Amino acid sequence: MSTETFAGGKVWFVGAGPGDPELITVKGRRLVESADAILYAGSLVSEAALRWAKAGCTIADSKDMTLEQIGEWLIREARRNPIVVRLQTGDPSLYGALIEMVRPLDEAGVEVGVVPGVSSAMASAAAAVESLTLPEVTQTVILTRVEGRTPMPEGESLRELARHRCTLCLFLSITLLREVRQTLLDAGWSDEAPVLVVHKASWPGEEKIVRGTLADIRERCKAERITSQAMIIVSPALGARQWPAIRRSKLYDAGFSHRFRHADKTA
Template sequence: MNDVTNAADARRPGTVWFVGAGPGDPDLITVKGRALIERAGAVLFAGSLVSEAATRWAPPGCEIADSKDMTHEQIVAWLIDQASRHETVVRLQTGDPALYGTLTEAVQPLDAAGIPVAVVPGVSSALASAAAAVESLTLPEVTQSVILTRVEGRTPMPEGESLEELARHHCTLCIFLSITLLHKVTAALESAGWSPDAPILVVHKASWPGEEKIIRGTLADIRARVREAKVVSQSMIIASPALGARHWPELKKSKLYDAAFTHRFRRASAPSASTPTEETP
């Protein structure tokens, strides 16, 4: 019976884990992601976007490969081959695997091959960029919505999702993969009614030690500032009415921490003009 069980175990493929490496700083990978690398038999990292330092936790004998010169078919074939030989295989991707990655198209052939898959989320460059600039993407009574999008390039945008249409909401826009098309970004925002003096933030290689650049400007001058900084890749563009709020003389404060707000952990200690509806975090 044990021989039969062992033979079945030997034929069972390992799990391919799609792990978000985060925005650049190797220390921003999650604890779970690091633990998987520490026990992985094979790691495939996206070297064009993920620092090789993120593989430093791999154990001796771990097979490590860089996918930057691979085609999609070669990547999938590598993962399938490694899963036939190792219990844990890690596909290390930039940011979060669910955002602007190839998660679905990589998972489909693995499903077809009967290989288990799992995903570990990572810190997005949108959040790392806001952190680098000490900015909040939402602000009470200013903007409560964040749109993660990109401008149309070689990949067309679905109907109703052009940057101009989304920008008409005048909420926070985190614009991925578009720094070389910054002229299209500014044109779209102008057409959507954004003011020439609307603040724009560009963060190049957010969190990358020694390589991060933070560029601030307005809709009118951000292209010139980016050119001056010689930034042409790996940059997050943020347009938001909340940018720069750190230096505003007055802010609309969160109702959650207002002395007049009662919730299940604290009773109000001051009279309230209205009844707030926010839930405690």
């Protein structure tokens, strides 16, 4: 394509999903297949996700790049290629530094698109066959993290969020399980509250599922040598598969009417 007719390409931020390359969306895979240049987050995205890249595609790993270097690479490639893909772990809108990367592209006049991906929170629940919501138990899911080097905004401390006693999905916090336990206890949770930790959810041959309670989950994770890339789920709905009985959803209740079905009055 000549420079006289090519005005510049588009940078697509594509969610690669949690690890299993088959969990990328159909649209995401098609963009990887057609991309002229791909910048992937090598420390988090399995290289298997690049299996669909075409011959001659320029591929680079961003694990040792700064934000400025990432922006420069994307802008440079977009100025000479129609389709550029930034392949990110999970979903680009969750802890993916999306806006930090998009702003330089906006300033450079580069068109941007985003393709969502499967989050590790959802993949972890799927791996353990758990539901993040359950009728009359919890209907709310909070996606958050424990404060570390990145401070939490006012009103978003884990203690404040945990007081809702709903499902908590904790990203980027596996090395802070001691703090998680104490904070939830301070917020009114019991030491016997069930906890689920999934390391590398959906990664073929690398996934680990650890179950425990607030009291013992840290030791269980230490025994499994889990120190990174893990989702922590604390929820009153955990383990419902083994409960003697649960409240059933109204949607499938024979005695409940909706626009597709009339209630059975004898139910």
